[in-house]
Amino acid sequence: MAEIAIKGVAKRFGGFTALHQVDLAIADQEFMVLLGASGCGKTTLLRIVAGLETPSQGEVWIGGRRVDHLPPRERGIAMVFQNYAVFPHLTVFENIAFGLRMKKLPQADVERRVNRTAELMHIEQLLKRYSGQLSGGQRQRVAVARALAMEPDVILMDEPLSNLDALLRLEMRAELKGVLAASKTTTIYVTHDQVEAMSLADRIAVMHQGRIVQAASPVEVYRNPAARFVGSFIGNPPMNFIPATKTGNGSWSVAGLTLPGPKSDKQRIEFAIRPEDVDAGSEGLHATVRVIEPLGPHTLVTCDVEGGLFRAILESNASVKVGEQLRLAPKADRIRWFDPETTNAL
Amino acid sequence: MSAVTQTPAAASADARKAGDWLLVATVILLGIWVLLPIYLLIVNALSSPEQVTAFPKRFFPSFDTGSLSFFINFAGVARALWNSVLVATLTMILSIGFGAPAGYALSRFDFPGKGTFRFLVLMTRAFPLPLLALPLAVMFIRTGLDDTAIGLALVHTTLALPFAVLITFSLFSGIPVELEEAAWTLGCTRLQAFRKVILPLALPGIAASAVFAFTISWNEVFAAAVLTIENRTLTAFLLQSLGESPLYLKFAGGTALVVPALIFIFAVRKYLFAMWGIANR
Numbered sequence: 001m002a003e004i005a006i007k008g009v010a011k012r013f014g015g016f017t018a019l020h021q022v023d024l025a026i027a028d029q030e031f032m033v034l035l036g037a038s039g040c041g042k043t044t045l046l047r048i049v050a051g052l053e054t055p056s057q058g059e060v061w062i063g064g065r066r067v068d069h070l071p072p073r074e075r076g077i078a079m080v081f082q083n084y085a086v087f088p089h090l091t092v093f094e095n096i097a098f099g100l101r102m103k104k105l106p107q108a109d110v111e112r113r114v115n116r117t118a119e120l121m122h123i124e125q126l127l128k129r130y131s132g133q134l135s136g137g138q139r140q141r142v143a144v145a146r147a148l149a150m151e152p153d154v155i156l157m158d159e160p161l162s163n164l165d166a167l168l169r170l171e172m173r174a175e176l177k178g179v180l181a182a183s184k185t186t187t188i189y190v191t192h193d194q195v196e197a198m199s200l201a202d203r204i205a206v207m208h209q210g211r212i213v214q215a216a217s218p219v220e221v222y223r224n225p226a227a228r229f230v231g232s233f234i235g236n237p238p239m240n241f242i243p244a245t246k247t248g249n250g251s252w253s254v255a256g257l258t259l260p261g262p263k264s265d266k267q268r269i270e271f272a273i274r275p276e277d278v279d280a281g282s283e284g285l286h287a288t289v290r291v292i293e294p295l296g297p298h299t300l301v302t303c304d305v306e307g308g309l310f311r312a313i314l315e316s317n318a319s320v321k322v323g324e325q326l327r328l329a330p331k332a333d334r335i336r337w338f339d340p341e342t343t344n345a346l
Numbered sequence: 347m348s349a350v351t352q353t354p355a356a357a358s359a360d361a362r363k364a365g366d367w368l369l370v371a372t373v374i375l376l377g378i379w380v381l382l383p384i385y386l387l388i389v390n391a392l393s394s395p396e397q398v399t400a401f402p403k404r405f406f407p408s409f410d411t412g413s414l415s416f417f418i419n420f421a422g423v424a425r426a427l428w429n430s431v432l433v434a435t436l437t438m439i440l441s442i443g444f445g446a447p448a449g450y451a452l453s454r455f456d457f458p459g460k461g462t463f464r465f466l467v468l469m470t471r472a473f474p475l476p477l478l479a480l481p482l483a484v485m486f487i488r489t490g491l492d493d494t495a496i497g498l499a500l501v502h503t504t505l506a507l508p509f510a511v512l513i514t515f516s517l518f519s520g521i522p523v524e525l526e527e528a529a530w531t532l533g534c535t536r537l538q539a540f541r542k543v544i545l546p547l548a549l550p551g552i553a554a555s556a557v558f559a560f561t562i563s564w565n566e567v568f569a570a571a572v573l574t575i576e577n578r579t580l581t582a583f584l585l586q587s588l589g590e591s592p593l594y595l596k597f598a599g600g601t602a603l604v605v606p607a608l609i610f611i612f613a614v615r616k617y618l619f620a621m622w623g624i625a626n627r
Contacts, residue, residue, distance in 0.1 A: 052527050072530040079531040085524035089546045098542075102533030150532065 002063040002076065002153030002186045003028045004049065009058030009068075011044050011210075018044045019210045021058070026186060026203075031177075032215075034190045035197040036207035037233070042190045043158055045207070049188060050079050050156050063153055073102075075154075078147035082159040084139040086131040092118070092142050093127040099150045113149050120179060121145040137168045144176065148183055155180065157189045161196060173199060194234050198222070206230050225336065228270065228343040237275050237300065237311040241338070242285075244271040252337075255285050255306040259330075262337050262346040269346060270338040275300070276313040277334035280320070284329030287312070289320050303328070384604060390594065391601035398594040417598035426583035427602070429495060430564060433579055436499035437506055437563035438556045444503070445510025445559075446552060450540075452511070453518035454526075464515075467508050475505070479572040486573060493575050501569045506559035513558065517551035518544070561607050 004026040011019040019041045026032045034042040047053040049060055051072035060068040067075045078099070087095050096114045105113075118124045121141040131139055140160060147155055160176075161169045177200055180187050191197055197204050198218045205215040206229070214226035225231035231239035244252040244261065245268055252261040254271040261269070276298075278284070287303035287310055294300075294316060301320055303310045305328075312328055320326060337346040390398050391414060392407035417423060451457070452464065482501065483492065491497035521544055529539035570582035578586065584599045591599075 050527075050531060052530070071535070072527075073533045073535070077531060079528065081524045081528060083522060083524055085522065085528040087525060087528075087543055089543075098529070099532035102538070146528075146532070156531075 003030075004032075004154060004186060004188070005059075005061040006045070006049070007059040007061070009045070009048055009055045009060065011041070011048060011053065012056045017210055019048075019055075022210075022212055024205055024212055024215060026188065029184050029186055031180065031187045031189065031200060031202040033197040033201035033204045034188065034207055035194060035204050035234075036192065038192060040207040041210040042192075042207045046156050046158055046188055046190045049154075050077055051075050052079075076152055077154045077156055078150040078152035079156040080140075080143045080147050080158065080160045082162060084131075084136075084143040084163075086134070086139045086142050086146075088131045090130075091127065092123060092129050092131075092134070095131070095142055096127075096146045096149050098146065113151075117145040117149040120148065137164055137172065140164060140172065144179070148179070151183075152185060154186045154188065155183075157187065159191055160189075162191070162193070169196075176200070194236070198234075206233065208233070223334075224345070225272075226345055228272070228338045228340075231272055231336065231338075235274060237313075239272045239274055239336075240305075240310045240312075242271045242305060242308065242310070243340075244269050244337070257285055259335065261335075264339075264346060266339065266341075268340060270340050272336045272338055273330045273334060275311040277331045278312045278328040279331070280312070280314055280318055280326050281329050282327055284327040285310070287326045287328050289322050289324045289326060292320060292322060301326075384608075387597060387600050387604060390597035393594075395592070395594040398597060399592075413594040413598040414601070417595055417602065420587075420595070422578070422583060422587070423580075423602075426578050426580045429574075429577050430580040432495045433499045433502060433570075434560045434563040436495060437502040438560045440499060440503040441506040441510040441559035442514075442552060442556050445507050445555070446514045448511045449514025449516075450518050450544075452515045454523070467511050470504055471508050475568050479569055482569075483572055492573060493577050495577060498570060498573050498577075498579065499563070501573060502563035502566055503559075505566065505569075506562045509562070510555050510559055513555040514548070514552060517548050517555070521547050557610055560610065564607055565603075 004024075006022055006024040006026075009019060009022045010017070022041075022045060024032075024045075034045060036042045044053060048055050048068075049062075051067070051070060055068055058068070059066055062075055062077070072079075086092075087098065090098065093114055096117060097110050100110045100113055114127070115124065118127055121144055123138060123141045123145060126134065126138060126142070131142070134142065140163075144160070161172055164172060173196060189197075189200060201218050203215055204218055204221050206213045206221060208227075208229045214221055214230050216224075216226075221230060222234055225234065225239070228241065232241070242254050244254045244259075246264075246266070247253045247258055250260055250263040252259055252269065252271065259271070261271070285305050287305050289301055289303050291302040292299060293302075297316065298313050299316045299318060299320075301312045301314055301318075303312060303326060310328070312326075314320065338344065339346055389404065389407045392409050392411070393404060394408060394410035394412040395416070397404055397408060397410065398413065448467070452460065486492035486497050491500070525543050525547070526539050529543045530536070534542060565581065567581040567585055570579045571585055574582055580599075580603060584603065588596050588599050
């Protein structure tokens with residue numbers, strides 16, 4: 001059992017605040033992805049859990065034990081680094097065995113565990129090589145095997161796939177998911193790649209400017225963004241936003257269209273819709289087509305709606321032309337509303 | 347005709363060929379520049395005293411050990427040689443002992459006054475040694491450090507230390523912090539991580555830096571001449587006694603100074619060419 005609790009953790013570097021009072025609870029065996037743009041504090045948070053960085057305030061609990069004052073070696077964690085950090089002076093075997101030898105396990109156990117994890121990561125034929133003789137993908141496998149061999153309570157991964165080329169990344173992603181699910185460890189995985197986050201995570205914690213904006217399942221994060229940032233960060237292309245003005249109680253005017261919405265005493269809020277959640281038809285938002293990008297399974301159409309950019313994903317057999325006037329009807333159950341001041345969902 | 351038919355490709359091939367020749371010529375010239383004096387030194391040291399003073403000069407050694415055996419048996423040489431080795435070894439140990447931790451601290455920690463510290467390390471080389479030697483001599487006499495190997499080694503350490511600090515600083519900076527951090531997460535204390543991961547990777551560079559400290563001390567003559575009387579190092583001894591000695595003795599003495607430094611560097615050359623490289627990028 002190794003659930004993780006991060007309680008009010010803050011980190012300041014001099015005058016710069018990297019993390020503001022972050023709270024996050026991660027269940028045992030959960031795969032939690034920290035997602036955010038570079039500089040949002042996700043790596044700092046991971047390093048605080050690892051013990052490589054000390055929090056300015058707050059507490060970190062792993063498996064019911066407070067660990068924020070403990071060195072990394074006493075936290076029951078293993079970490080996979082972005083640049084692999086495979087020891088260049090040791091063979092692959094000795095790299096994987098490194099942590100086991102530190103635990104002073106008998107040689108037979110060391111060999112058994114190294115061989116098993118090497119097999120799991122498909123690197124058993126590389127055990128005698130040095131890191132200089134390995135490709136990036138192979139080094140990554142060694143780094144993961146080294147972490148798994150420790151049989152830790154928690155595995156921490158800091159953008160482990162970002163140095164691999166696209167095809168390899170896809171392959172490793174699927175493999176990692178299988179291996180980590182089978183290992184039954186709790187995982188915290190840091191990435192800036194939303195596709196990676198969506199495909200791997202049990203839950204995604206979206207981070208922005210040192211805060212966790214939303215922590216929820218991938219579908220929830222995608223469908224019901226808790227804040228404007230989440231909607232604009234997740235999804236490719238991102239969510240569309242259009243200003244809305246009040247026309248009555250729970251009734252809003254969006255680009256000339258009157259839609260039912262939240263009851264609010266604000267005069268102006270924001271209407272938001274995912275590009276795939278509109279239908280071209282005889283009614284809806286007035287849109288002037290600017291760019292058409294046929295992508296195979298569907299067509300991405302970039303339009304002008306009330307002087308702002310609006311992206312719509314239409315069926316690929318939809319015959320639209322540049323300059324044409326379209327009516328785009330938003331699917332009622334997919335419309336989201338945001339408060340422009342707090343940027344939170346309404 | 348040929349000027350007309352010459353294609354740009356042929357012209358660039360010509361240019362490349364000319365470039366190759368220039369490279370070869372430069373390499374040969376530099377090789378001669380460095381090796382010829384050493385060669386002449388050794389030829390003359392390996393010739394008999396008569397051949398050295400004779401004319402025309404020989405270009406090949408006669409492998410006569412007359413000059414060298416005379417030099418070795420020259421009163422005081424053996425002792426000076428021993429002193430030189432002792433002082434240089436002490437200098438090496440002290441420079442690495444103090445320099446490597448300082449270099450590690452500079453590369454891994456942020457502490458107040460870090461920039462000033464680096465600057466001050468370099469500043470120690472800003473004062474000419476003669477300026478320091480006289481007050482040092484007085485101080486050494488007062489503390490009883492004068493004319494001792496450890497006293498001279500201390501002075502040589504101040505000369506070698508800035509290089510040791512800066513070389514090891516760049517050396518440790520070249521080893522990714524993640525390797526150390528990975529070792530910590532795999533169960534190492536800071537010291538264990540250093541011993542098991544950083545030290546093996548840094549060893550070639552530390553060896554190079556140690557050799558450098560050794561040669562600085564081995565070649566240093568001014569402080570050695572001022573601060574020692576009885577326990578002269580080889581350089582100081584040669585400076586003092588060979589001014590009036592015959593030519594063949596000077597050649598033999600010069601060879602005795604150059605050859606150990608050459609051998610030492612040659613012996614650790616493979617360490618200097620970094621054994622594993624840092625294959626972590």
